[in-house]
Amino acid sequence: MSGREAILGKIRSQVGADQDPATRRTTVADRLAKAPRGIIPKRGQLDPRAQLKLFCDRAEAVQTTTTVVKDYSQVAEAVSDYLRSRNLPQAVRMGTDPRLEGADWSKAPNLTRDVGPSDGSDPVGLSHATAGVAETGTLVLTSGSDNPTTVNFLPENHIIVIDAADIKGDYESALDQVRSMAGKGLMPRTVNMITGPSRSGDIEQTILLGAHGPRSLHVIVVEG
Amino acid sequence: MSNPSVGLFVTCLVDLFRPNVGFAAVDLLEKAGCVVSVPPAQTCCGQPAYNSGDRADTRAIAEQVIAAFEKFDYVVAPSGSCAAMLKKHYPELFAGDAAWEERANAFSGKVFELVSFLTDVMFVSDVDAHFDGSVTYHDSCSGLRELGISRQPRKLLAQVDGLELKEMKDPDVCCGFGGTFCVKYSDISNAIVAKKTDNVEAAQADLLLAGDLGCLMNMSGKLHREGRNTKARHVAEVLAGRLDVPAIGDSK
Amino acid sequence: MKITTPEFKENAVKALANDNLQKALGNVEKGFIGKRQAAADALPEFEALRDKARDIKDHTLAHLDLYLKAYEEKVVESGGHVHWAQTAEDARNIVLDICRTANAKTVTKGKSMISEEMGINEFLEEKGIQPIETDLGEYIIQLRGEAPSHIIAPAVHVLKEQVEADFREEHDHLPEGRNLDEPETLLDEARTVLRQKFIDADVGITGANFLVAETGTSIIVTNEGNGDLTQTLPRVHIVLASIEKIAPTLEDVSQILRVLARSATGQDMSVYTTFSTGPRREGDVDGPEEYHVVLLDNGRTNMIGTEFQDMLRCIRCGACMNHCPVYHAVGGHAYGWVYPGPMGAVLTPSLKGVEDGGNLPNASTFCGRCEAVCPMRIPLPKMMRHWREREFEKNLNPAVQRWGLKTWAWFAQRPRLYQLGARVAMRGLSIMGGKKGRLAKMPLGSGWTKYRDMPAPEGETFQAQWAAHKGRAK
Numbered sequence: 001m002s003g004r005e006a007i008l009g010k011i012r013s014q015v016g017a018d019q020d021p022a023t024r025r026t027t028v029a030d031r032l033a034k035a036p037r038g039i040i041p042k043r044g045q046l047d048p049r050a051q052l053k054l055f056c057d058r059a060e061a062v063q064t065t066t067t068v069v070k071d072y073s074q075v076a077e078a079v080s081d082y083l084r085s086r087n088l089p090q091a092v093r094m095g096t097d098p099r100l101e102g103a104d105w106s107k108a109p110n111l112t113r114d115v116g117p118s119d120g121s122d123p124v125g126l127s128h129a130t131a132g133v134a135e136t137g138t139l140v141l142t143s144g145s146d147n148p149t150t151v152n153f154l155p156e157n158h159i160i161v162i163d164a165a166d167i168k169g170d171y172e173s174a175l176d177q178v179r180s181m182a183g184k185g186l187m188p189r190t191v192n193m194i195t196g197p198s199r200s201g202d203i204e205q206t207i208l209l210g211a212h213g214p215r216s217l218h219v220i221v222v223e224g
Numbered sequence: 225m226s227n228p229s230v231g232l233f234v235t236c237l238v239d240l241f242r243p244n245v246g247f248a249a250v251d252l253l254e255k256a257g258c259v260v261s262v263p264p265a266q267t268c269c270g271q272p273a274y275n276s277g278d279r280a281d282t283r284a285i286a287e288q289v290i291a292a293f294e295k296f297d298y299v300v301a302p303s304g305s306c307a308a309m310l311k312k313h314y315p316e317l318f319a320g321d322a323a324w325e326e327r328a329n330a331f332s333g334k335v336f337e338l339v340s341f342l343t344d345v346m347f348v349s350d351v352d353a354h355f356d357g358s359v360t361y362h363d364s365c366s367g368l369r370e371l372g373i374s375r376q377p378r379k380l381l382a383q384v385d386g387l388e389l390k391e392m393k394d395p396d397v398c399c400g401f402g403g404t405f406c407v408k409y410s411d412i413s414n415a416i417v418a419k420k421t422d423n424v425e426a427a428q429a430d431l432l433l434a435g436d437l438g439c440l441m442n443m444s445g446k447l448h449r450e451g452r453n454t455k456a457r458h459v460a461e462v463l464a465g466r467l468d469v470p471a472i473g474d475s476k
Numbered sequence: 477m478k479i480t481t482p483e484f485k486e487n488a489v490k491a492l493a494n495d496n497l498q499k500a501l502g503n504v505e506k507g508f509i510g511k512r513q514a515a516a517d518a519l520p521e522f523e524a525l526r527d528k529a530r531d532i533k534d535h536t537l538a539h540l541d542l543y544l545k546a547y548e549e550k551v552v553e554s555g556g557h558v559h560w561a562q563t564a565e566d567a568r569n570i571v572l573d574i575c576r577t578a579n580a581k582t583v584t585k586g587k588s589m590i591s592e593e594m595g596i597n598e599f600l601e602e603k604g605i606q607p608i609e610t611d612l613g614e615y616i617i618q619l620r621g622e623a624p625s626h627i628i629a630p631a632v633h634v635l636k637e638q639v640e641a642d643f644r645e646e647h648d649h650l651p652e653g654r655n656l657d658e659p660e661t662l663l664d665e666a667r668t669v670l671r672q673k674f675i676d677a678d679v680g681i682t683g684a685n686f687l688v689a690e691t692g693t694s695i696i697v698t699n700e701g702n703g704d705l706t707q708t709l710p711r712v713h714i715v716l717a718s719i720e721k722i723a724p725t726l727e728d729v730s731q732i733l734r735v736l737a738r739s740a741t742g743q744d745m746s747v748y749t750t751f752s753t754g755p756r757r758e759g760d761v762d763g764p765e766e767y768h769v770v771l772l773d774n775g776r777t778n779m780i781g782t783e784f785q786d787m788l789r790c791i792r793c794g795a796c797m798n799h800c801p802v803y804h805a806v807g808g809h810a811y812g813w814v815y816p817g818p819m820g821a822v823l824t825p826s827l828k829g830v831e832d833g834g835n836l837p838n839a840s841t842f843c844g845r846c847e848a849v850c851p852m853r854i855p856l857p858k859m860m861r862h863w864r865e866r867e868f869e870k871n872l873n874p875a876v877q878r879w880g881l882k883t884w885a886w887f888a889q890r891p892r893l894y895q896l897g898a899r900v901a902m903r904g905l906s907i908m909g910g911k912k913g914r915l916a917k918m919p920l921g922s923g924w925t926k927y928r929d930m931p932a933p934e935g936e937t938f939q940a941q942w943a944a945h946k947g948r949a950k
Contacts (some may be wrong), residue, residue, distance in 0.1 A: 158596020402841025
């Protein structure tokens with residue numbers, strides 16, 4: 001008997017023996033199909049303006065910095081200004097996200113943009129988020145050539161652009177946004193929920209930023 | 225029920241070591257309008273057997289306790305740990321037992337720890353007691369976490385004339401007694417109680433109070449061994465003004 | 477991993493005498509308790525979410541076979557592989573096969589308690605493959621040749637001076653004058669050393685906090701980002717997970733996530749919650765080319781349908797040990813196997829047998845603080861008591877203990893005799909206590925009097941005084 005059959009058989013005999021197999025199957029299929037919502041914290045259930053404010057507040061509470069701009073024409077300057085304020089070189093590593101490509105980069109003429117996955121040599125990564133979660137200031141990023149996952153983790157500094165309209169109150173609504181990309185039950189290869197810059201408390205429980213991932217995380221919200 | 229009948233479950237430690245607590249409990253209950261009886265057919269709630277995995281003996285003892293006490297309107301114990309055993313764990317012992325389950329549940333519904341019984345059932349809001357000095361209160365684990373006893377003793381202590389309550393750091397953390405734990409794992413128990421007595425000392429109170437004699441004997445024993453000045457008493461002794469007997473482990 | 481749980485008492489005595497350890501353990505109480513409370517207090521729905529989280533896991537465990545099958549189907553659909561392992565040995569061999577097929581020389585590892593259960597590091601080393609722990613805490617203890625002493629803070633028993641000494645010893649490139657006095661500089665050093673290892677590794681191994689049946693997704697919850705580099709950069713990603721990690725849907729995961737980080741570190745959300753579904757897709761420019769999940773049983777199916785099933789709700793947050801007075805006193809290594817603290821006291825006998833693990837469920841005061849903070853509402857003290865019952869049934873307790881208990885229980889069931897004996901004994905003890913009112917030594921009581929005095933009884937028992945009092949009243 002294979003490990004698979006042994007494990008499944010044993011579970012079945014210990015939890016399912018006294019129940020009708022068809023009922024059990026229906027229960028499970030039903031739950032997977034309907035994915036019922038649980039308890040949604042009231043904290044994030046606000047009008048869009050208040051939700052944006054909560055998102056920024058929660059993000060800043062975990063050492064993310066935030067800027068809000070009117071539209072994509074201001075993104076390039078916002079990136080450039082941030083790099084200058086942090087004393088970072090005017091260069092970013094990014095994917096091929098059309099929303100970012102469509103930003104007016106002529107407004108930041110000194111900024112170099114390298115496109116493709118990161119190999120660890122870039123000081124700054126630039127990504128576009130799929131969604132945001134107001135309840136904890138969390139960003140949701142999805143993998144692909146648009147936004148390679150390595151850009152989220154290898155550079156020491158990470159800038160994430162997000163549309164204000166994509167900021168949701170709760171995880172469930174943000175994950176619905178992810179589901180809407182490929183369909184229910186299908187996921188991008190990687191979904192990164194990011195809540196603040198990398199940190200560790202492993203040495204004497206002292207919390208330090210920048211353990212293996214980015215030391216700084218900056219969010220540019222596009223009101224649009 | 226204006227004058228409910230109360231069966232006092234004395235608890236083995238009070239019976240053996242500190243009868244004064246039993247008399248304090250009787251005083252407080254009678255003052256609250258209860259008619260108190262002390263059934264002679266009581267020894268222990270069965271925790272030592274229960275927590276050692278000996279279910280058969282636990283059941284036998286539990287049956288004896290239920291038979292002796294089920295006739296009263298209420299069953300009251302001056303201990304959160306014993307009361308929790310009677311109230312929370314007896315039903316578990318008899319779950320699924322056709323002959324006993326209902327009986328055990330009916331019994332457990334009547335069980336209360338002394339101080340919370342006074343405040344929550346008899347609605348006692350004042351006590352006629354006097355204590356010149358400061359006290360600090362340790363929340364014994366079973367009473368606190370199984371029965372939710374924390375504000376009740378503080379509420380009544382606030383009514384004691386002349387008494388000042390000085391909270392210690394971490395009053396809700398275990399003292400390391402744990403019944404047979406303190407002798408089976410005496411080294412660990414010692415480390416835990418040593419932290420507790422440091423916190424007691426730092427509170428700079430004259431008197432350490434708690435609602436469980438086991439914890440009190442452990443903490444008082446450690447305070448004495450360390451040569452500290454804080455005395456220890458059961459909270460009922462202060463609430464009833466029964467302070468003639470020397471503090472726990474103190475010279476006569 | 478060698479189990480030293482039978483020597484728990486000896487381990488504990490050593491731990492209590494270890495000054496460095498005692499100093500380091502202070503960080504557990506300082507680092508976790510207040511933060512958890514603040515995070516829980518700040519979310520009004522926290523208690524309701526704990527109920528919900530418990531219900532989700534109970535439902536999942538009751539249908540675990542079906543959810544595992546649904547999960548497997550989805551993993552395969554997304555191009556991944558699922559391997560089933562009944563034992564740690566099966567799982568080790570599966571991992572070795574994958575590594576050999578990938579011609580792996582080095583393997584980076586994210587934090588995984590299952591990998592500790594499997595003893596994968598020693599095994600791979602024996603086979604000529606170098607495993608590199610990348611979580612900062614795990615990296616530190618790997619250098620020290622130690623096992624984790626806490627399930628989410630593996631190096632919580634180590635002081636920064638000890639980390640510095642370890643780094644100076646192991647990192648031979650370090651210049652003499654390099655400052656490593658502070659956690660910041662130590663972190664920088666580890667980051668630098670590990671960065672190249674991430675890039676060079678052939679295989680990355682991570683654990684999983686959840687496996688989602690709806691989507692075939694594995695999820696890791698971390699703060700450092702090492703898990704993400706571990707699974708993104710190498711050509712092959714292996715997920716090690718035990719079978720109870722299943723959650724039905726993304727909705728269910730969202731519910732449990734809300735109690736996980738708050739209970740663990742007091743964060744509202746950990747920094748990185750990463751969902752992985754299958755290998756690199758067409759058009760992807762990074763990510764692993766192969767994605768394997770090893771599903772490990774290792775004794776868990778023995779718990780299903782028993783009084784220990786509730787333990788399988790555990791999400792490994794560490795709150796129980798963070799709040800445990802026994803853990804605070806002796807630290808994690810004393811427990812002698814992979815899982816310390818209250819969850820370890822239930823899980824160790826469950827997975828390794830009560831013969832070896834029986835010490836742990838006994839080493840508890842039943843203070844109940846673990847259950848009070850467990851996000852999954854696991855009745856830990858109750859389950860420890862169940863293990864004591866099994867131990868008692870099997871006659872595993874020391875004979876003296878059993879004899880003492882039986883004698884006491886015999887008397888306790890005969891109130892008249894009991895009271896007679898009690899009167900005599902208490903009078904005797906009272907006389908021994910003398911004017912002082914306490915005893916520094918007591919026959920058969922050295923366990924007590926080694927560290928504390930024994931308050932002497934008043935003299936007469938309450939029952940005797942009460943009978944006299946009643947007699948007078950009549």
